[in-house]
Amino acid sequence: xxxxxxxxxxxxxxxxxxxxxxxxxxxxxxxxxxxxxxxxxxxxxxxxxxxxxxxxxxxxxxxxxxxxxxxxxxxxxxxxxxxxxxxxxxxxxxxxxxxxxxxxxxxxxxxxxxxxxxxxxxxxxxxxxxxxxxxxxxxxxxxxxxxxxxxxxxxxxxxxxxxxxxxxxxxxxxxxxxxxxxxxxxxxxxxxxxxxxxxxxxxxxxxxxxxxxxxxxxxxxxxxxxxxxxxxxxxxxxxxxxxxxxxxxxxx
Amino acid sequence: xxxxxxxxxxxxxxxxxxxxxxxxxxxxxxxxxxxxxxxxxxxxxxxxxxxxxxxxxxxxxxxxxxxxxxxxxxxxxxxxxxxxxxxxxxxxxxxxxxxxxxxxxxxxxxxxxxxxxxxxxxxxxxxxxxxxxxxxxxxxxxxxxxxxxxxxxxxxxxxxxxxxxxxxxxxxxxxxxxxxxxxxxxxxxxxxxxxxxxxxxxxxxxxxxxxxxxxxxxxxxxxxxxxxxxxxxxxxxxxxxxxxxxxxxxxxxxxxxxxxxxxxxxxxxxxxxxxxxxxxxxxxxxxxxxxxxxxxxxxxxxxxxxxxxxxxxxxxxxxxxxxxxxxxxxxxxxxxxxxxxxxxxxxxxxxxxxxxxxxxxxxxxxxxxxxxxxxxxxxxxxxxxxxxxxxxxxxxxxxxxxxxxxxxxxxxxxxxxxxxxxxxxxxxxxxxxxxxxxxxxxxxxxxxxxxxxxxxxxxxxxxxxxxxxxxxxx
Numbered sequence: 001x002x003x004x005x006x007x008x009x010x011x012x013x014x015x016x017x018x019x020x021x022x023x024x025x026x027x028x029x030x031x032x033x034x035x036x037x038x039x040x041x042x043x044x045x046x047x048x049x050x051x052x053x054x055x056x057x058x059x060x061x062x063x064x065x066x067x068x069x070x071x072x073x074x075x076x077x078x079x080x081x082x083x084x085x086x087x088x089x090x091x092x093x094x095x096x097x098x099x100x101x102x103x104x105x106x107x108x109x110x111x112x113x114x115x116x117x118x119x120x121x122x123x124x125x126x127x128x129x130x131x132x133x134x135x136x137x138x139x140x141x142x143x144x145x146x147x148x149x150x151x152x153x154x155x156x157x158x159x160x161x162x163x164x165x166x167x168x169x170x171x172x173x174x175x176x177x178x179x180x181x182x183x184x185x186x187x188x189x190x191x192x193x194x195x196x197x198x199x200x201x202x203x204x205x206x207x208x209x210x211x212x213x214x215x216x217x218x219x220x221x222x223x224x225x226x227x228x229x230x231x232x233x234x235x236x237x238x239x240x241x242x243x244x245x246x247x248x249x250x251x252x
Numbered sequence: 253x254x255x256x257x258x259x260x261x262x263x264x265x266x267x268x269x270x271x272x273x274x275x276x277x278x279x280x281x282x283x284x285x286x287x288x289x290x291x292x293x294x295x296x297x298x299x300x301x302x303x304x305x306x307x308x309x310x311x312x313x314x315x316x317x318x319x320x321x322x323x324x325x326x327x328x329x330x331x332x333x334x335x336x337x338x339x340x341x342x343x344x345x346x347x348x349x350x351x352x353x354x355x356x357x358x359x360x361x362x363x364x365x366x367x368x369x370x371x372x373x374x375x376x377x378x379x380x381x382x383x384x385x386x387x388x389x390x391x392x393x394x395x396x397x398x399x400x401x402x403x404x405x406x407x408x409x410x411x412x413x414x415x416x417x418x419x420x421x422x423x424x425x426x427x428x429x430x431x432x433x434x435x436x437x438x439x440x441x442x443x444x445x446x447x448x449x450x451x452x453x454x455x456x457x458x459x460x461x462x463x464x465x466x467x468x469x470x471x472x473x474x475x476x477x478x479x480x481x482x483x484x485x486x487x488x489x490x491x492x493x494x495x496x497x498x499x500x501x502x503x504x505x506x507x508x509x510x511x512x513x514x515x516x517x518x519x520x521x522x523x524x525x526x527x528x529x530x531x532x533x534x535x536x537x538x539x540x541x542x543x544x545x546x547x548x549x550x551x552x553x554x555x556x557x558x559x560x561x562x563x564x565x566x567x568x569x570x571x572x573x574x575x576x577x578x579x580x581x582x583x584x585x586x587x588x589x590x591x592x593x594x595x596x597x598x599x600x601x602x603x604x605x606x607x608x609x610x611x612x613x614x615x616x617x618x619x620x621x622x623x624x625x626x627x628x629x630x631x632x633x634x635x636x637x638x639x640x641x642x643x644x645x646x647x648x649x650x651x652x653x654x655x656x657x658x659x660x661x662x663x664x665x666x667x668x669x670x671x672x673x674x675x676x677x678x679x680x681x682x683x684x685x686x687x688x689x690x691x692x693x694x695x696x697x698x699x700x701x702x703x704x705x706x707x708x709x710x711x712x713x714x715x716x717x718x719x720x721x722x723x724x725x726x
Contacts, residue, residue, distance in 0.1 A: 060675075063675075063679050064675075064679075065672075065675050066671050066675060067671060067672070067675075086678065087675055087678040087679045088678045088679075088681050088682060088683055090679075091678070091679055091680060091681040092681055096679075097679050099676065099679075102676060103670070103672055103673045103676050104667070104673075105673065105676070105677070105691060105694070106637060106667055106691050106692075106694045106695035107677070107690050107691055107693075107694035108694045108697060111690060111693070111694060112677075112680060112690070115680075115681075115682070115690070116680055116681065119681055144694060161680060165680070165681070
């Protein structure tokens, strides 16, 4: 089976979020080995894999989580090496990570939403408009962000923050878990809009459902911390039908 | 609410009282009474203060109680306190003044730096300031006098209104523990406030207490009588410069809330980190009366304070909002106490504590509902925020209910500032300091939003400054 090379990534213009031969993990344990993948503006890619394969670790590493150490390899954003940048700098350069399970905070949702909106030149009315569009009730504004949020509220809240951050590249970590079908439809339409606007989107998932409306340009399959396989969107169907054990078998 | 919080975040560079005043002594010592606590020492304080005989006898009675009562077993961190080496009465040598111009320059400068003079000019209807054992400045605006409100140093009230003082003094808070009795024996300074029936005082009055020297005992006594249908907002401020050794504060606040009256009592305790701080605060609340305690406990190395109320009349209400902040191995033991003695009484206790750099916060609360307090309702919520692994927080709620129709709720939560949480906030574009500031603002937002804006800014500013001192947060 084939793997997609990063050589296709840089097409003269240096545009794209590129992970190049990344080996990363905790202080004393390698979790990800030699990961290469990329997304260009205005396209979606899928990062799939079974539970525990390292998908979230990869997302955190790309965003600069202090728990994870980069042993080797680089991360580029539009040609700029961001491997050693602080998470807030990566955000300011246009990277956004929508968490699978955002932590409980003691910040009123309103405060953070407003902070984000203002930093990107939006007013509070924009926040309210997007909240209505994605079906996030205004009652969350005066609650602590993510505290006692339902699964659907968490995903919608992350989606809202993503939208008002005006990102260039987004990584969504299992945006389709713990949310109802209506939520998935709304999310798909938001992602479609962003892609049409030129945002590059990486969706981490182990289901194919989120890709009904948006077809990923490439699919990367992460198994045991390595990209076992990559290819076009037909891989999704294959995984759906045969499961990861099969993929693992044909990859090795 | 959000706008206020947003506004607050602009003020994050305000410094604490200790930083403003620096290490120095404030005021002189024209008279000092020190040494072992004894009958003779108490008699001498009474003589110096030229007070009536009944007050001298009250002091001696308190001394006897003090000598009889044991030090509570659960108190920790008192090893340093040596009651034989303190100055129990220090006259700073400043005549009681009614204008700022009469105050010696170096002392005046301290009040100006702390913003007290500005606060008076901008929003206070009355102000008294005390340095060590004596009130040195008192002033009320005309509107207060016109309404018949009395605002005086307690010493003066003893002479002018002995019957009222006798009725309430050490009776709202009878000396049921050692340090309350000690206070009764040694008290000096503090204010007396009387609000006549039906009088609403629209803007706050303030008493500001300053300890100017090391190894001083400070025992001010605040007595507030809000007659029926009246209302009052009283602010208590405390500050001290950085001291060469510890000082000891053991104050008392007694409040009588008459029928249908409202009293808001706000404390901004900003002692320097050498001060050992005890305070004894209690209100008695009559039918339809309301007491609100706001306790902002920022400074001191050791604090034991529990604003309390006896809800004596039907429909009486206590709301208590306590913010405690412990850093650098300091201990803040605080909370609130309430006794429901009548039907339909209600109480709400909201406690928020923040600990950093081996700071320890303790929530200690008592909710007692007596038989016959039908349909009494009480709700307690204590939230703690730990900013690092070295810090600690514990919760000791005590609930005793003898009334089957009562409704009692209690919630306690601990939040920890983890690298993961910070990473989440940073991944939304906030720097580490911005993230911490926002997490703290949010944590105490429901209390801050109840405070006058100036005080909310001060509390938030003081807390932010404390964090900026630590490498990780700086």
